[in-house]
Amino acid sequence: MVDVAELVAAAREGRPRAVARLISLVEGGSGQLREVMAALAPHCGNAYVVGLTGSPGVGKSTSTSALVSAYRKQGRRVGILAVDPSSPFSGGALLGDRVRMGEHASDPGVYIRSMATRGHLGGLAWAAPQAIRVLDAAGCDVVLVETVGVGQSEVEIAAQADTSVVLLAPGMGDGIQAAKAGILEIGDVYVVNKADRDGADATVRELNHMLGLGEARKPGDWRPPVVKSVAARGEGVEDVLAALDKHHGWMTERGVLAERRAARAAKEIETIAVTALRERMGGLRGGKRLEALAGRVVEGSLDPYAAADELVEGVTEGGTEGGTAGGTGG
Ligand SMILES: Nc1nc2c(ncn2[C@@H]2O[C@H](COP(=O)(O)OP(=O)(O)O)[C@@H](O)[C@H]2O)c(=O)[nH]1
Ligand SMILES: [Mg+2]
Numbered sequence: 217m218v219d220v221a222e223l224v225a226a227a228r229e230g231r232p233r234a235v236a237r238l239i240s241l242v243e244g245g246s247g248q249l250r251e252v253m254a255a256l257a258p259h260c261g262n263a264y265v266v267g268l269t270g271s272p273g274v275g276k277s278t279s280t281s282a283l284v285s286a287y288r289k290q291g292r293r294v295g296i297l298a299v300d301p302s303s304p305f306s307g308g309a310l311l312g313d314r315v316r317m318g319e320h321a322s323d324p325g326v327y328i329r330s331m332a333t334r335g336h337l338g339g340l341a342w343a344a345p346q347a348i349r350v351l352d353a354a355g356c357d358v359v360l361v362e363t364v365g366v367g368q369s370e371v372e373i374a375a376q377a378d379t380s381v382v383l384l385a386p387g388m389g390d391g392i393q394a395a396k397a398g399i400l401e402i403g404d405v406y407v408v409n410k411a412d413r414d415g416a417d418a419t420v421r422e423l424n425h426m427l428g429l430g431e432a433r434k435p436g437d438w439r440p441p442v443v444k445s446v447a448a449r450g451e452g453v454e455d456v457l458a459a460l461d462k463h464h465g466w467m468t469e470r471g472v473l474a475e476r477r478a479a480r481a482a483k484e485i486e487t488i489a490v491t492a493l494r495e496r497m498g499g500l501r502g503g504k505r506l507e508a509l510a511g512r513v514v515e516g517s518l519d520p521y522a523a524a525d526e527l528v529e530g531v532t533e534g535g536t537e538g539g540t541a542g543g544t545g546g
Contacts, residue, residue, distance in 0.1 A: 220248060224255045227354045230293075235327055235354045242346035243331060253346065259353035261477075263295070264464055267361045267377030269402075274383045275409035276362045278447040279456070284320050286457050287358050295351030295359040296320075298330040299344055327351055344376050345484055376480065378473060379463045381405045381456070384423070386415035400426055403440050405459045411444040411452065420444060438466055496531040505530050 218241065226234035241252050266283075268276045280296060287294050320326040331347055344361065351359045361377060382403035406427070408419045423442045433439060441459050445452030467473035496502045509527055512518040518526075 218248060220251045220255050224252075224259070224353065227350070228259060230324060230355060232324070232327060235350060236329070238350045238354075239329055239331075239347045242350060243343060249346075253349070256349050256353040260349050261352065263348070263352035263356045263359045265348055265352075265359045265361065265376065265378045266460060267363065267380045268383060269363050269380065269399075270383030270409075271385075272364055274385045275445075275447045276364075276383055279381075279383060279407065279409060279445065279453070280360050280362050281320065282447050282450050282453040283360060283457065284326060285450070286453055288320075288323065288325060291325075292357040293325045293355055295327045295348075295354070295356035296329065297344065297347055297351065297359060297361045298328075299361060299363040327354065327356065345480075348376065375483065378467065378476060379404045379460055381407055381460070383407045383409050384419060385410040386413045386419045404438065404463050405456070406440055406442040407445055407452075407456055408442060409445050409447050412446045412449070416444055436470070438463065438472075493528070493531065497527060499531075502527070502531045 218237070223234050223238055223241075227238055238252060238256075240246075242249055246252070268280055270276055277298070280298075284294050284296065320328065329347065329351075331343065348359050348361065380402050382399050382405070384406065386408060406423055408416050408423065410416070420442050427440055427442070441462075443452060443455045443459050445456055447453065464473070467476070497506060505527055509518065509523040513520050513523050
């Protein structure tokens with residue numbers, strides 16, 4: 217058993233090992249997860265969470281690293297969460313990222329953490345926000361969440377961020393692919409990286425065109441900007457930063473930031489509750505109940521709606537008994 221209060225205090229003093237330990241606890245769905253989350257709660261809500269998403273190789277890690285440098289120049293503390301839903305590894309930094317983030321590895325104002333989510337009950341939607349909370353409570357002013365663009369997971373991670381950045385690279389009909397993937401609905405800021413390559417301007421134009429299609433924006437609504445960058449050389453990074461600042465300002469002014477956070481918290485609660493409910497239904501007592509109810513539905517002595525009501529009532533009565541300690545832990 218870990219002394220959670222001590223660990224949280226150490227993390228808040230900026231001790232990287234305490235931060236790492238806390239993330240491991242929440243990531244692993246530890247039996248102390250609830251205790252950790254309760255201890256973190258009063259210290260959360262300060263960090264500005266930026267999600268970066270896009271196809272593999274588009275330059276997310278390079279851009280993240282460049283953004284970290286820019287934020288560090290402003291004296292802000294930064295947390296980086298690299299989420300790879302397909303990776304079986306977790307804990308340390310991914311090999312490539314270790315190289316690209318290398319310059320920040322020894323900076324005490326920067327936390328770098330990779331996270332694999334495969335096998336997690338509740339997946340990304342559950343695992344990432346807990347780690348973000350740890351970084352937030354540890355005093356990070358900004359948390360950058362990099363996730364590989366593999367469809368659903370990037371949509372999920374976009375929903376975790378205050379601001380979502382979608383990265384694209386010129387050529388290969390990336391823009392059209394983006395439209396197919398529904399990426400045009402999730403970006404608050406679009407970055408055409410690798411602008412040192414041919415076709416960057418065409419990609420910017422194409423994106424701007426697609427973003428303008430079917431738009432019914434009112435005056436004062438946010439129009440996602442399209443920014444060009446050469447992350448590998450640090451070019452255009454100030455423009456990305458400026459776009460982020462602008463979006464943050466717009467959200468704050470309009471109350472959108474508070475709205476998004478409330479919607480996110482609601483979703484998070486719902487996910488945890490539904491997962492806990494499903495666990496209980498699958499548990500021994502729940503399973504027996506379900507079996508008995510199924511028999512009655514087949515017989516015709518009960519309809520499925522009434523059966524579902526009975527099942528929900530049956531597994532929710534009596535507090536947390538029958539649920540796992542972690543609630544949603546894998
Ligand atoms: N030519 C060019 N290469 C870049 C640029 N940004 C990143 N790269 C390179 O693209 C490769 C993939 O970058 P990485 O940041 O790992 O992409 P990620 O998979 O999206 O995280 C690396 O070899 C980078 O050095 C850029 O602006 N121009
Ligand atoms: Mg990467």
